[in-house]
Every structure is written in C-alpha cells, then in structure tokens.
Amino acid sequence: MDATTPAAGTSAPPPGLDTMNVTVKIKRYDPEKDARAYWAEYRLDVRPTDRVLDVLNQIKWEMDGSLSYRRSCAHGVCGSDAMLINGVNRLACKLLVRDLGSSIAVEPIRGLEVVKDLIVDMEPFFDSYKSVLPYFVNDDPEPARERLQSPEDREIFDESTKCILCAACTTSCPVFWTNGNYVGPAAIVNAHRFIFDSRDQATDERLAALNQPSGLWRCRTAYNCTEACPRDIPITKQIEEVKRALLWRQA
C-alpha cells in the first residue's frame, strides 16, 4: 500500500491536482473567553471527496487546535456530529465537500444551549427521549426461546429502529426552536419504534406520555425533521401515524 495515500484520520492531503481551495466559516464560542459567538473564517486545501468532518479535523489538527466538536465513528452511525451546515442540519461525517462547493458555513445545531464552538448541551434532548418510555415492555413470562414475530409485523417499525439519536431532526424543527419544551421528533420516532412493535405492551402508557401539553400535538408538520434525518427515517409520516394511533385509541 502506498504510504502517502491519505485516509480517514490523517491530516492534510498531499498537494495534487485533485485538491480544491475552500473557505470555511465556523460559528465559534468559547465560554471562558467570548462574550458572544462569532464567525471565524479559515481557508484551506481539501479534496472534493473529503467529508466535512475531515475538513474540521484538518482545521483542528493543522490550524487551530482549540476548535471543538464531537465526533466518533466518522461514517454516520454514532450520531455525534450533527451540525448546521450551509443552512441545513447534517452529519459532518456524511456530507462530502464536493456536494457543498467552495464555501462552507458550519454552526451548532439550534435550540440547545451552545457549550463551546459546535458542542451543545444534549441533556434536554436525552431527557425528552427518556420521557416517551423508549424501552421494550412485556411483562408476560419469558418464553424459553424467542418471541415470535412475523416479518410483516417486524417491517412496520423497521424505519424507526434506525434512529441514532443525533438530534438533527429535533433541532431543525421550527416549533422546537421557539418552544424547547416540545418533546420533539426524535422522541416521537423512538416512541413509534415501540408503539408499533407487536411484542410490546406499553402502548397506552407511551401514548399517554405523548398526549401531554408539550407532546405530540405540538408538531405542525413542518417536515424539516424528515429532510434533516441522516438515516432517511420518514419522520413526519411516523409522527402522523402516532397521532392517528393516539386518536383512534382514545376514540
């Protein structure tokens, strides 16, 4: 293998024909230094096939070590690095430079308190998630082997099992921006995961939890969540399914 071939986790690409110059604007904020957030601008050479995460890494590793953000898996499965990139919520590791062009603007996701640079306080988000009882409940005695479930029944909630809790959806929701109490699409998706699981027995409790003043009904079908979800979960469709489930069950 060619030792100079850059790969994930390495820094500057070698000079070559296939690099391009980009201008990256990052909304930065250090609570220990800055009174308010400001835009910092960086110019650097990257390859079109680099992920935005690679670009951030390159800035952190070569230009300004204090730039802070969360990341781990680097391929869109851990949910660490949802950011507001060029006006929409995306995972930095799942978006390539070639799809953005030469000017890139990165901000923290909205509606959660910014702790430092691109890092926000995720606790309220996880609190909302926990409020919908996002866990399997079945109090019947456990069978010796698996509980049976037909492939068709399994299929019904397939998409909601994909959620990686990245918060891209909830922080793209215009209702959530103004009303931080709104339980948010991510929590509803995870409620959907269990409500439509034929093996689960806590549907009533979960629906009751969603039937709160700041619950399910606050959704105004704005679809930003669906557009933002990096796992392509049809979130609004699922929210509407949950609304109907709650409606018919109460009726």
Added chain:
Amino acid sequence: MASAPKTYQAARATYGASGELVWWVFMRISGLLLVFLVFGHLFFNNIQIDAGTIDFAYVANRLSQPGVKIYDTFLLAFAMLHGINGLRYSIEDHVRKPGRRFWTKVVVFSIAGIVFVLGTMTLWAFSYDEMGAAVRALD
C-alpha cells in the same frame, strides 16, 4: 408547563391528562366547516355585491334577516374558537417566560371573550328592522 413523565408508573398515572387531543380534532373539524362558512361569507359580502358600497344600511339590513343571524352565529363561534385556540398555540410556542405567557393569555382570552360577547349581542340583542327602516326613510 407539565413535564412529561419519565417512568412507566408515572406515565400510567397521567393517562389521558390533556385536552390537546380534543383541540387538535376541533381545529380540523372547525377548519372544514370554516371553509364553507368563510367562503360563503366572503362570497355574499364581497363578490356578490361591491364591497365599496357597504355602509350602515347594508349591514343593518343584512343583520335583520334571521337566516343571516344564524349563519353569522356559526361563523362567529367557530372562527373565534378556532382562531383563539390557534393564537394560544402561537403564544405557547413563542412566549416562553411562564409569567409573561400567563399574562399574555389572560389578555388575549379576555379580549376574545369581550369581542365574542359583543359579536353575539350585535347579532341577537337588537332589532335592526327599525334601524334599517329609519335609514331607508332618510334616503
């Protein structure tokens, strides 16, 4: 605002604890009705006749017809309930400080209450026959 329960037991205890569902349904039903009521209203008052000609006589004349009274009562009731509940949604989303939210709601609901009473009185408390006649006599 009541925060949602975080445990299974707590959720059980709050089962069906909110009127939001009812309001959600109401918004849809009233919306459907309002399509007819509002478009009808606009049709009669702005399309069929020249809105520029509306004056006291026209209004008084209209209000003296029982059919109009009933029609307008429905329109008033549904539009007020639908609109004020819609305003409540907006207030709850945008006015985030609990104290300020409370007072905003008090003011908006009070005004709405007064206006509703005013509207109902306009429709039912007076006889416009004479007023209408008086106006016609003036012409």
Added chain:
Amino acid sequence: MPRAHKYDVIVVGAGGAGLMAARYAAQNKDVKVAVISKLYPTRSHTGAAQGGVGAALGNVSEDHPEWHAFDTVKGGDYLTDQDVAETFAHEVVDAVYELEHMGLPFSRTPEGRIAQRKFGGHTREFGKSAVERACYAADRTGHMILQTLYQQSIKDQVTFFNEFHVLDLVLEDGSARGVVAYELATGEIHVFHAKATIIATGGNGRMFKVTSNAHALTGDLMSIVYRRGLPIEDPEFYQFHPTGLYKIGVLLTEGARGEGGILRNKDGERFMERYAPSIKDLAPRDMVSRAMYLEIQEGRGVGPDGDYIHLDLTHIDAEIIEERLPDITEFARIYLGVDPIKEPVPVQPTAHYAMGGIPTTIDTQVVADGEGTVVPGLYAAGEVACASLHGANRLGTNSLGDLIVFGRRAGIEAAKYAARVDYEPMPAGVDERAREELERIRAASGSERAAHIRKELQDTMMDNASVFRTEATLAKQVEILADLRERYKQVSVEDDGQVFNTELMEVVELGFLLDNAEQLVYAARNRTESRGAHSREDHQDRDDDRWLEHTMVYRNDDGSVRVGAKPVTLGKYEPKPRVY
C-alpha cells in the same frame, strides 16, 4: 481537591460489553452501580457493528454449540482456550434469546423466528460447509444491540457519567480500588472509589492508517493497565477485515459475502477459490485479507495503482441487497460514489479488531501474570479484554457474542464480589498522576503537533506491522516508536481552557495509542511463527511445538518492555493445519 464518588461497582465504557455488565451487576439489589463513558453511550462503537451475532439457534438449518465451539477454536488457529470457547458457544445462545426478550428487533424468518445467515468461518459438522449462524437485524445488528441495551438501562434507571474520560486506574497493594476520570464539560478531575471495577472500553484500531474503528477507539485502558504494570495478552493478533472501503476503511460487513458477494481481482477472477476451495469467499478474515494482499503484490490488484480488490454484489437480487444490506449500500454510494447493485465496490483490508487485550479468566477477572494470579476487584470484558476466546483470529460475529456473554459474566461476577467484600481504603492523592500528566501537556511548549505524530504512527504501523510482518520491519518500527515517543514529549496544546478541551484529550489519547503500538510490535517481533492474523514473512509456518502459548507483554518500571507467556488451555480439538 478531586470530586469524589463511591459506587460498589464501576463500569468503564458504555458499549455493548459495558451496558451488559451494568445491567447484570444492577440485578443484584445490594450493589450500587455506575457507568463512566467518554462518549454518550449510544455513540459507542458497538453501534457500528453490522453483520450479526453468532449463536447456534438452528433457526434456518441444523446447528449445535459444539460446531460453533469447534469453528471458534479452528478460526483462532488453536490459540483459543477451548474451555472458554465451549462455555461461550453454549451461553451465547441464551444471551441472544435474552436480547430478544429485551426487545431487540431481529430480522425474522418466515416462521417468525430470529433470522440467521452465513458468515466467514462458521460451518456445519466441523468444517463441512458454511452454516447460517449469524443472527442479524438487517446490517445494523450492533446498532440494535447498543440501542436495546441503552433503552433497558433507562428502564432500570442506571446511573451514567457521560463524557467522563478515564485517565487512570487506582491500583493499590495489588487490588483495584476505582478510577480517576476527567469531566470533559468542566475539566474537573473526579475520583471514583469502587469495590469492583469493570473495564469495557473497546478497541484500539486508531493506531493504523486505514481502519474501521471510530476516532474514539484509542485503546485507553489497555494502556492504563499496562502503565500500572499489568500485562497485555496476545496484542500481536490484530485483525484486518478484508472489506473496508478503499482508502477510507469504512467497513462493508462480511454479511455481504454471506449473502453471496464475491471478491474479484483485476482479471475478474474469483481468486478465493485458489486459497480456500471449500468455503471460498467465506474463509476466515485473516486468510482472506492475506489473499487480497498477495493478489495485489502479484500485480492482480484493481485500479490505476493496482492497489485494491473488487467486492462484487452485482449478481445478487437488488431487492435482497436493499433489504438485507441497506447501510453498506449507502456507504458505498456516499463515500465512493459506487452503486453496489450496478458495479463492484473497491475494497481493501482495514484494521478492525484486537483479538488480544487485558487478560482475564473465564469469569472475566483480570489476571496479572502468566500463572493466572487474579487482580482482586478488577474485571474486563468486550474488545478491550482477552478471555482467550478469539485466539489468533476472531471469527465474524463472535465479538458481539463476546460482549453479551462476557459482559454479562463480568456484571454478575463483579456484583457478587462487591456484595461480599468491604471497600478498601482510598489513599489520598490517587489523582496526582493523572493531574501531573495533564499539567505536563498543558505546560509543554514544544513545536510538535499531535496530529503529525499520530499520522506517522498510523502510516508506519500500516507499513511495518499490519497484515505481513518481518523481523526487519518490526525492528524498524521499534525505533520509529521510540522516536515518536520522544517527540510526543514536545507536543503542546493551543487550547488552555477547561470546558470541552478536546485538544487536550486528543493528546492524552495519542499517548495511549503509542503504548498500544508498542505492545503490538514487541509481541509481534517476539513470536517467530505465523499463526492466524499474525503473519511473518520470515517465519511462514505455524510452530505448535514452540509457540502454542499466549503472549504476555509487560512494561517494566524503567520503561523497558518484557515479553512473557501464558499457557493455552487445550481440549477436545487437536491442533491441525487450518484448511478450508
């Protein structure tokens, strides 16, 4: 003053192994449990695991735990402890049912049972032909395990310390008393006093250039225990997964070959037929990765530089691909712009899994030497640990099995222990070492950048100590590591803040990585044979007379490295040449 906490059982790491351990520890009502993790639990790399978890349920065709145990031993090139493999193969069946009972949404057979598919090295009747043993949930099995366990931990109201970076282990008079951790959000040091400490911090793949591992997988605790004088077992056995996306290393599950995918060289030849005539593309990973390297070396690699291989799925039904392998299809589309339904995907071997790690007994107690002396109060499970299950090469799907079987054992054992003993005293100043290290880094004013050292480490490890090794490359790597270690002392940080100083933590992690590389290189240099994932071009044969033993690498007080041994537990299965 450090912030102090006291729990009967502390679990470090919130991946599959850590969450499983916490759950089972907490079932013992007498013990108080907390989990410490440098990432939010759901960010752990268990979530990246795709293909499945191997268990002989026999839902699709006949299967038995004995067959599974045999495959594990043979796959491990007979360096697997056979008692461990047998226990594992039996317990993993229950563990999978237990996951299902916790609600894990497995894919289903038409009868409604847990769906299973073929995976590399898993066979029926002791090697006859491939068997459907991998229980899967599309290509998101690890994600589902991680989510399900996290969900249940919410239900059980487990205490979490999220984004707490463990920097040191408190080891006094030979027993473990807890850990020292750094809170990312505030920069504060916390001391966790515990009766039993469970280490479940996952792998160390970030020491290689091309890897399937997350940025966070820097082998922290493997380095921490090593610095405290405890050994690391079998680190030379590092698995390269055959199918990483070209240059990026993102993994394409072996399940792709389980569903019928074929590896082809530049002539379109299905070259695995030559290397493993009976199970071909589904041979164990070490064999496939070596075969790919050889094809490339002999000029049959694909591409302008002839440096990759094609994974061909184009003959498989598009519907099956979309339904059973949706995520990897998306990875290929996004990162390489290649649609696997229409064209073959460029792949290359990618650094994937540490077979070795912190040595433990079958009950997950950490051992301190080749005689098996246990460290009281210290347990380890998951990728970070080495219960000698995987031997010289892990079979696909056996890691997720490892997490749930040994994670559970760790939880149960640690809780039993904690319920039995009293807290040992926590001496003052246990946080000094961690504090000094951080202060040294903050104060350093050298001109080195951590990123440059890390890149050199990753590049040279890839060149000198990856799939093929020789005395010459390893000797060279020893020197390079010594040099990098010197330069590491000169690394300075720009960020002098307390809140989320991620730069500081990256430097600390680089220090851990350097230790991990050292363990691997010394062990690899010591073992003058080829076995499993350890392939010496200058010693191409397996040598059971000399080397049928585990490696134990220690760091002496003066910083020099000592390599010892630990016996392998043999059993029913006589070491035989490994052909498939």
Added chain:
Amino acid sequence: MYRGREGQWAFVLHRLSGVALALFLLLHVIDISLVMFGPEGPFNAFLAFYHQWPFRVGLVLVMAAVVYHAFNGLRIILMDFTEWGVKYQGALWYGALGATTAVGIPVLWKIVPEILGIA
C-alpha cells in the same frame, strides 16, 4: 435562515396567516358591532377610518391570507388522515399555492378596485 423546504414555508405562512386572520377577526367583529349604536353612531366614522390606504392594502392581504390558510388547512387535514397526503405534501403545497392564486386572481380582479376605490 434555516434552509427549509416546502413544509417549513407552508407552516410559517399558515401560522402567520392564521394569526393575522384571528387579529382581523377581532377587529372585524368590533367594527360590525358598532351598528348596535345606530346610524348616527360611530359605525360610518369607523368605516371611513377603514378606507384609509394602509387598511385597504391590509384588507387585500387578509383576503389572500384567508384563501391560502383555507387551502393549506385542507392540505394539513389530508396529511393528518391519509398516507397519501404525507407522501405528496410538497405537491399539495404547490397545489394550495396554485389554488390560492387561481381563486385569488379573479377575486382580486373584482375586489381590488372596489377596496382600493379605483372602480
């Protein structure tokens, strides 16, 4: 500005139009109620007040708002009760905008001159 798509703008317009309509409704009920005070009362004075320019333009906007709000309201109801509505929500929104224009133009043709008093 968040670069939202159809759904976001549909929501923003629906909320703005709804609030505008609600406020207008309050005003409208008040002005009509002035007939209670008889022909000599403040009704006609108020009407004259209404005929000022800003109010005339405002009235046109309220007209547009009510038409948009009604059609988009129907879109919302379709989405809430049918899978189909969700699937084609984008198209439906353009439909609602189209319908608003289709109804709006003839109506405006008729009433703008009246309201603006150019007829």
